[in-house]
Amino acid sequence: MPTPAVPASPRIPEAVHRRRWAILGVLMLSLLIVVLDNSILNVAIKTISTPEPTGLGATQGELEWAINAYTLVFAGLLFTAGLLGDRLGRKKVLLGGLVVFGLGSALAAESGSPVQLIAFRALMGLGAAFVMPATLAILMNVFERDEQPKAIGIWAGGVGLAIAIGPITGGVLLDHFWWGSVFFVNVPIVLIALALMLWLVPDSRDPAPGRIDLVGVGLSVVGLVLLVYGIIKGGQLADFTDPAVLGTAAAGLAVLVAFVLYEKRSDHPSIDISYFKNRVFSAAISAIALVFFALMGVTFFSVFYTQSVRGYSPLQTGLLMLPLAAAQLIFAPRARLVVDRFGVRAVCTGGLLLVVATLVAFTTLEADTPIWLLEVIFFLMGTGMAHIMTPTSVVIMQALPREKAGSASALSNTFRQVGGALGIAVLGSVLSAAYRSGVEDKLTLLPAGARHAAGESIEATLGVAAKLGPRGEPLVSAANDSFLHAMHVTALCGAGVALIGSVIVFLFLPGRTPKPDEPQEKPEPVGASEH
Numbered sequence: 001m002p003t004p005a006v007p008a009s010p011r012i013p014e015a016v017h018r019r020r021w022a023i024l025g026v027l028m029l030s031l032l033i034v035v036l037d038n039s040i041l042n043v044a045i046k047t048i049s050t051p052e053p054t055g056l057g058a059t060q061g062e063l064e065w066a067i068n069a070y071t072l073v074f075a076g077l078l079f080t081a082g083l084l085g086d087r088l089g090r091k092k093v094l095l096g097g098l099v100v101f102g103l104g105s106a107l108a109a110e111s112g113s114p115v116q117l118i119a120f121r122a123l124m125g126l127g128a129a130f131v132m133p134a135t136l137a138i139l140m141n142v143f144e145r146d147e148q149p150k151a152i153g154i155w156a157g158g159v160g161l162a163i164a165i166g167p168i169t170g171g172v173l174l175d176h177f178w179w180g181s182v183f184f185v186n187v188p189i190v191l192i193a194l195a196l197m198l199w200l201v202p203d204s205r206d207p208a209p210g211r212i213d214l215v216g217v218g219l220s221v222v223g224l225v226l227l228v229y230g231i232i233k234g235g236q237l238a239d240f241t242d243p244a245v246l247g248t249a250a251a252g253l254a255v256l257v258a259f260v261l262y263e264k265r266s267d268h269p270s271i272d273i274s275y276f277k278n279r280v281f282s283a284a285i286s287a288i289a290l291v292f293f294a295l296m297g298v299t300f301f302s303v304f305y306t307q308s309v310r311g312y313s314p315l316q317t318g319l320l321m322l323p324l325a326a327a328q329l330i331f332a333p334r335a336r337l338v339v340d341r342f343g344v345r346a347v348c349t350g351g352l353l354l355v356v357a358t359l360v361a362f363t364t365l366e367a368d369t370p371i372w373l374l375e376v377i378f379f380l381m382g383t384g385m386a387h388i389m390t391p392t393s394v395v396i397m398q399a400l401p402r403e404k405a406g407s408a409s410a411l412s413n414t415f416r417q418v419g420g421a422l423g424i425a426v427l428g429s430v431l432s433a434a435y436r437s438g439v440e441d442k443l444t445l446l447p448a449g450a451r452h453a454a455g456e457s458i459e460a461t462l463g464v465a466a467k468l469g470p471r472g473e474p475l476v477s478a479a480n481d482s483f484l485h486a487m488h489v490t491a492l493c494g495a496g497v498a499l500i501g502s503v504i505v506f507l508f509l510p511g512r513t514p515k516p517d518e519p520q521e522k523p524e525p526v527g528a529s530e531h
Helices: 014-018 020-049 060-088 090-109 114-142 145-176 186-200 214-237 243-265 273-277 279-309 314-320 322-331 335-342 344-364 371-399 402-442 448-454 458-508
Strands: none
Touching: 020 060, 020 090, 020 114, 020 145, 020 186, 020 314, 060 090, 060 114, 060 214, 060 402, 090 114, 090 186, 114 145, 145 314, 145 322, 145 335, 145 371, 214 243, 214 402, 243 273, 273 279, 279 314, 279 344, 279 371, 279 402, 279 458, 314 322, 314 371, 322 371, 335 344, 335 371, 344 371, 344 458, 371 402, 402 458
16 A cells, blocks of 8 residues: 655644644553553562462462463453454543453452462453553554654653563562552552543544454464463473473464464454565564563563572662663664664664673673673663664554554554563573472472472572571572573573574565655555565
């Protein structure tokens, strides 16, 4: 669909155009709580893993499910959320999503067990699934095309702001209140966002929406849950060849293959498979998924490194993660200027290679490494991510017609969340398996029945060591050494994944930026097989 560099006449109503930046601010507030929740939880996972009354005594597997219950429901329902927004009106869907998210947050704050926390986190994921795609879809419908890259850059910078605020807010709350406060804090933010949304944000919808694909939604959710459950179970058992692990993961893959085949034949698919014939679109989507795979896995183990090995408090851990967020906040809105000069391919490839280098740098961290080195690593990682997220988001959102903005946003966010969920599951399981193999021969002084639980995570080992008193001191050093080795192995796995992403974007993303007097280069029409 050809798009002129400067539209002949504006397609946005003048009243909406005048308040577009205020609308963007409201959309970023809605985005803030969705991203804030996960970044807060990352700081709180150690506290939640502590036995009652301080925490819930959650195991590493339960912690992974507390994170992934949210991301799986989120990812599985984004297809439907995007289509419902296009069909019923994005503002209505966004308001409903905020209400459900706020209710889930209040219930999660009062959880009495890890199982309850997992269930209420899933409810929060349901609400978030309707919030995230609607924010980007509304953005695409209140900004003219020439302003969209700038608006998307600011929107992506909002993710950095949320990542910055989350750990610090979580640390302050955990220093002064109970662990559930990290969820309850969402409630007042939701109420403010609802009031501003009703006042400022216009509604929009697709004039020719498709029918809702209930079969496709069901297949995608079942397939993802089975696959991730199998991966997490493999990490818990430290044995990925266990029949139960292989059977569950294989069943998940089979269901996901059935999902793709069904979508190709459906006349009202959740996801139009023909989009992926566009190599630029596919490469941009893949880059988002792979970078979040690496990032979420790193965030998961870095919290245990700073708190369990280095002894920092939740608040200090939040402050230590500030450079990661600050870099995204600084560079995401400016990434479009770098793209204008060097092209999407060079910028995204460079960003991914920088992420690879920072992941490799994690292998140099030891128990006594100067902490400023971790700060440098975090800052460079955030810089790399900022130069991936903004350009790929622009490519994805401008590849589809404006009226399909909900579907494009849902696809982008689905792959981001699926990548993050698999990153936590796979890299968390690698961490768990490597840790157990390193520490299990040091657990012989424990009763046979207690060894398996004590070897599941560094927190479990340290908890047993604390109960043993002086006799448990050898376990502390063994736990630290085993964790550091496991962290190094996990970081290298993440680096390998990010390296694959850099090859994909180098091969398939567009390589040059047009001059100001040339027509704006854009991705090939969706459905084309040649670029």
